[in-house]
Amino acid sequence: MFLADVIGTVVSPIQIPILDGQKLLLLRPLTPDGRRTGRTRIGIDKAQAGVGDRVIVIDEGNSARQILDAPNGAVKTVVVGIVDYVERDGELLYDHREGTRGSPGGIPGEKPGEKPGQKKVRT
DSSP: OEEEEEEEEEOOSSOOGGGTTOOEEEEEEEOTTSOBOSOOEEEEESSOOOTTOEEEEEEOHHHHHHHHTOTTOOOOEEEEEEOSEEEETTEEEEEGGGSSTTSTTSOTTOOTTOOTTOOOOOO
């Protein structure tokens, strides 16, 4: 399992049957303290997550097939949970409960109230 931020959705009008009706999310893997790690992936959403959520991801074929009840399915990466907070050694590393993404433990480099990828424009 790993942590990731949902950075987008993927639409695929032509796909294998097991993906029919499944919501696909674009995932950016993270370390527990929110630093980017690894390569961006696509995962099947089973947690009703959306862009901007920090999620728990299973990235192992047998587990994914069990979750989808598809013993012969060609699947590997599945979003299984939405993260409220991450704590390590008594230190709060991420806290979605604060209500703003730029709060302590939010996404590094983003300002309070900003959505992922949102840029402020001066007028």
